[in-house]
Amino acid sequence: MYLSAYVSSYIATAVFCGILVSVIGFRMYRDVGSQSQVQIFTMLCVTEQVAVVMQALWVYSFLDRDSFPRVLNWIVNAGDLVTAALYVYLLYLFIATKLELLVGKTRGPVRRIVATLPIAILITLIVSSPRTHAIFYISDGNAYVRGSLYFLQVTFCYTYYFITLGIIARYWHRYERIRGEVRQMAIFSAIPFAGGLLQVVWGTAPFTVLAVTGAMVYYYTSTQAGYINLDSLTGINNRKHGEELLRHQLARAADRPIWLFMCDIDYFKSINDTWGHLTGDLVLREIGTLFHDIQDEFTTFTACRYGGDEFLCFVSAAECPDPEAISRRLEEKLVSSPAIAQTEAQVSLTFGYTRCDDPATPLNEYLARADSMLYDKKRSRTQM
Numbered sequence: 001m002y003l004s005a006y007v008s009s010y011i012a013t014a015v016f017c018g019i020l021v022s023v024i025g026f027r028m029y030r031d032v033g034s035q036s037q038v039q040i041f042t043m044l045c046v047t048e049q050v051a052v053v054m055q056a057l058w059v060y061s062f063l064d065r066d067s068f069p070r071v072l073n074w075i076v077n078a079g080d081l082v083t084a085a086l087y088v089y090l091l092y093l094f095i096a097t098k099l100e101l102l103v104g105k106t107r108g109p110v111r112r113i114v115a116t117l118p119i120a121i122l123i124t125l126i127v128s129s130p131r132t133h134a135i136f137y138i139s140d141g142n143a144y145v146r147g148s149l150y151f152l153q154v155t156f157c158y159t160y161y162f163i164t165l166g167i168i169a170r171y172w173h174r175y176e177r178i179r180g181e182v183r184q185m186a187i188f189s190a191i192p193f194a195g196g197l198l199q200v201v202w203g204t205a206p207f208t209v210l211a212v213t214g215a216m217v218y219y220y221t222s223t224q225a226g227y228i229n230l231d232s233l234t235g236i237n238n239r240k241h242g243e244e245l246l247r248h249q250l251a252r253a254a255d256r257p258i259w260l261f262m263c264d265i266d267y268f269k270s271i272n273d274t275w276g277h278l279t280g281d282l283v284l285r286e287i288g289t290l291f292h293d294i295q296d297e298f299t300t301f302t303a304c305r306y307g308g309d310e311f312l313c314f315v316s317a318a319e320c321p322d323p324e325a326i327s328r329r330l331e332e333k334l335v336s337s338p339a340i341a342q343t344e345a346q347v348s349l350t351f352g353y354t355r356c357d358d359p360a361t362p363l364n365e366y367l368a369r370a371d372s373m374l375y376d377k378k379r380s381r382t383q384m
Contacts, residue, residue, distance in 0.1 A: 010059045013206050017213040018052035021045055024220045037101070040094040047090060048212050051083035055209055058144075065142050074130055077144050081126045081135060084196065084208065085157055089119040091192065092160040092167075095185045099171045102178045103296065115163075118156045125149060154200060161193045175299050184222050191215035231305040233281060234288025242304020242312050243363070249314060250359055250366070257357035258300075259323040261313040262370040266348045266378075268309035279343050284309065286339045287349070294329055301326070312367075317355060327351040350377050 025045035057076045061068040092115070122135075129135045134149040168189070172182045195211020229241035237245065249258050265271070265283065272280040284305075291303040291313070300316035313326070320326060330349060334340060340347050352374025356366050 004063065007059050007062055010206055011056045014052045014055045014059075014209050017206070017209045018049055020213055021048045021052075021216050024216045028220055028223070036097055037094065040090055040097060044087065044090045044094060045216075047083050047087045048209075048216075050079065051087065051212075052209060054080040054083060055206060068142060070138060070142055073138050073142055073144070077136055077138070078126050078129065081153060082123055085119055085122050085126070085153065087192070087212065088157045088160045088196075089116075091189055092164045095164055095189055096167050099167060099178070099182065099185065102181055103171070103175055103299070118159055122152060122156045125152065157196065158193070161189065164189050177295055177299060177302055180226070184219070184226075187222075188215050188219045191218060231288070234284050234291075234305050236288045236291050236311075237302065237304035239304055239306050239312070242302070242306070245302055245304075246312070246314055247363060250356055250361075250363060253356045253359050257317040257355060258314045259317055259320060259326070259353050260356050260366050260370050261311075261315075261323070261326065261351050261353045262306070262367065262374045263311050263313065263327075263349050263351040264374070265309040266350055267346075271345045271347070275343060275345050279345060282339060282343060283345065283347055286337055287311070287334070289339075290330055290333045290337065293333060294326070297329065298326065314356075317357075323353045323355075326353075350374055352377065 022045065025042065028041065054076050058080055061073060125134045129137060129147060133147045135147045135153055136150060137145055137147055139145050168182055168186045172179060192211045192215045195207045198207040229237060231238045268280065271283060295301050298315050298320050300319050301313065303311055303313040306312040315326060334347060334349065352370045352372065354366055354369035354373065
């Protein structure tokens with residue numbers, strides 16, 4: 001009676017988790033990122049669905065081990081081990097791809113091949129276990145028994161985890177502007193690995209399934225929360241989040257001074273009136289893209305849409321000693337933009353800036369200084 005209740009609750013939990021992962025996967029399909037990220041995320045979800053089936057069949061075999069088909073027992077246990085290893089590899093691949101794309105980098109073919117070797121070796125050992133008994137075997141009593149090389153299952157899986165941790169640590173250290181995304185990936189990876197460790201130590205509860213589902217729920221909710229901080233048109237930070245990030249930088253400006261910029265699009269109302277609001281929206285979106293692009297050159301550069309056609313930006317003074325370099329690079333990118341060229345509109349930006357190196361100075365005072373310089377430039381241009 002107790003065993004039957006245990007099996008029923010275990011299967012119900014696994015099935016519920018499988019359904020929840022399916023729903024999250026469907027809802028996240030268009031929000032994951034690039035095409036490669038979508039493909040990897042889809043494989044993650046499918047792998048988890050297969051794992052749920054394997055886990056349900058595995059625990060169902062407890063009811064009557066003697067009558068449970070021996071061949072099916074082999075398949076279930078091999079499938080469970082393969083999906084666990086494959087999930088770990090795909091998680092590593094997803095996180096590495098996401099962080100690389102955020103900073104405009106890609107891995108070389110040699111690194112891709114080397115990263116694939118452990119999972120290829122492990123799956124080969126698992127699949128060949130019916131003959132070699134390397135990773136596991138099924139005893140004469142139809143029971144699952146770990147083989148002499150089972151430690152490789154744990155070793156290889158956690159190798160991917162430590163590689164993932166190394167990648168996360170490197171991006172956290174080098175790219176301050178994407179630390180929010182890096183933190184998200186760290187938590188997203190830590191939850192299933194903690195569940196996997198509990199599963200290895202205490203295998204009578206569905207820790208892995210619960211942990212993977214918990215990671216998916218966290219990724220979904222944190223991604224949705226992230227959209228609250230973004231401007232829906234330009235894709236850069238909205239004013240509220242931009243000011244929060246700026247206040248954080250100002251708090252340590254004595255040791256890490258920054259340049260604060262205010263900029264707006266020249267004669268933007270005329271662009272809307274002449275070419276239409278759709279063209280105006282296209283210009284705003286393209287400028288948001290240019291702000292993203294310039295982060296490849298200045299990794300501490302951060303921008304937000306301050307309102308209408310106005311933008312607030314800041315960058316580390318140590319990384320960018322000359323503030324005019326930012327305006328020059330953006331003007332160059334603007335002139336060479338194919339999207340802007342197609343509009344036939346004359347688009348330019350005017351910048352005002354100030355150096356922030358005193359945490360005691362109120363934010364509004366810094367903003368007023370940059371804004372004053374911005375409008376001095378505009379007045380001079382109008383007079384000319």
